[in-house]
Amino acid sequence: MPSIVLIDGKVIPKLGFGVFQVPESATEAAVMSALEVGYRSIDTAAAYSNETEVGTAVRKSGLPRDEVYLTTKLWNADQGYDSTLRAFDASMERLGLDYLDLYLIHWPVAAADRYLDTFRAFQALKSQGRVGSIGVSNFKVEHLERVIGETGETPVLNQIELHPNLVQAQLRAFHAEHGIATEAWSPLGQGTVLKDPVIARIAQEAERTPAQVVIRWHIQLGNIVIPKSVTPSRIQENFDVFSFELTPDQMREITALDSGTRTGPHPDTFTVGLDV
Numbered sequence: 001m002p003s004i005v006l007i008d009g010k011v012i013p014k015l016g017f018g019v020f021q022v023p024e025s026a027t028e029a030a031v032m033s034a035l036e037v038g039y040r041s042i043d044t045a046a047a048y049s050n051e052t053e054v055g056t057a058v059r060k061s062g063l064p065r066d067e068v069y070l071t072t073k074l075w076n077a078d079q080g081y082d083s084t085l086r087a088f089d090a091s092m093e094r095l096g097l098d099y100l101d102l103y104l105i106h107w108p109v110a111a112a113d114r115y116l117d118t119f120r121a122f123q124a125l126k127s128q129g130r131v132g133s134i135g136v137s138n139f140k141v142e143h144l145e146r147v148i149g150e151t152g153e154t155p156v157l158n159q160i161e162l163h164p165n166l167v168q169a170q171l172r173a174f175h176a177e178h179g180i181a182t183e184a185w186s187p188l189g190q191g192t193v194l195k196d197p198v199i200a201r202i203a204q205e206a207e208r209t210p211a212q213v214v215i216r217w218h219i220q221l222g223n224i225v226i227p228k229s230v231t232p233s234r235i236q237e238n239f240d241v242f243s244f245e246l247t248p249d250q251m252r253e254i255t256a257l258d259s260g261t262r263t264g265p266h267p268d269t270f271t272v273g274l275d276v
């Protein structure tokens with residue numbers, strides 16, 4: 001599995017498995033299926049209500065803990081220094097783990113102005129050795145600049161909505177300048193981009209499926225990518241993206257599908273869980 005070295009020296013797999021909207025009852029089977037196929041990175045969040053089942057699947061897989069990369073996220077309602085420390089303990093209890101690879105602030109909720117204190121709590125967790133790496137999600141350039149300026153530490157990664165209809169050129173350029181890894185959420189646009197005729201044509205040319213083409217486009221752009229599926233055949237299909245390459249022209253054509261269209265909420269207005 002190809003990987004990326006983060007600015008703190010830790011290593012993250014380029015391809016992971018996301019479990020947003022996977023019901024509790026289906027999570028253990030989906031994660032087991034992903035681990036059997038070869039995925040070694042799982043992305044969950046306190047807000048997904050399936051941390052317990054993710055932890056169970058990882059333990060039942062029998063894989064050594066250090067062979068599975070686990071990410072979870074701090075929910076908006078828990079932002080703030082002390083509440084972050086408490087929320088971390090609760091997540092670890094649900095996961096049944098004593099060490100987390102990557103902890104992310106799920107959303108900035110800038111209007112509540114608590115993400116700096118939250119990140120300072122992340123720094124404490126990292127210095128205690130309970131978390132390997134600390135990063136953010138859905139942060140814009142202004143939020144990243146503030147974290148870097150005020151805490152003296154650069155988040156290792158920003159997990160953002162990113163797919164062929166939302167290419168995020170400006171944010172990716174800022175990340176590149178600061179050594180922040182870009183992780184793409186809803187990398188398939190929740191399935192919407194798979195119907196695009198350009199993707200369909202390139203899939204035919206490459207003798208691959210539309211999902212494989214889009215995941216491959218992410219990998220070649222340098223993104224970390226975490227597609228979701230609960231269907232074992234699709235979980236397998238989405239993993240099989242390292243034995244072919246898109247041409248520079250195919251890459252350009254897919255990137256040109258950018259229309260600035262989101263499938264999820266906008267970071268400026270998403271404040272669920274926090275009174276602002």
Ligand code: NAD
Pocket residue numbers: 017018019020021043044106137138159160184185186187188189190191194211212226227228229234235237238264
């Ligand atoms: P996605 O872009 O991965 O799309 C998933 C959907 O695409 C599936 O439900 C299915 O309908 C379809 N699909 C998947 N594989 C397919 C295949 N091979 N062929 C045809 N259709 C296929 O969407 P997502 O789940 O929103 O995003 C992936 C992960 O990103 C999440 O599970 C979660 O871990 C993360 N995420 C993070 C945030 C955040 O705010 N940080 C928000 C949303 C998602």
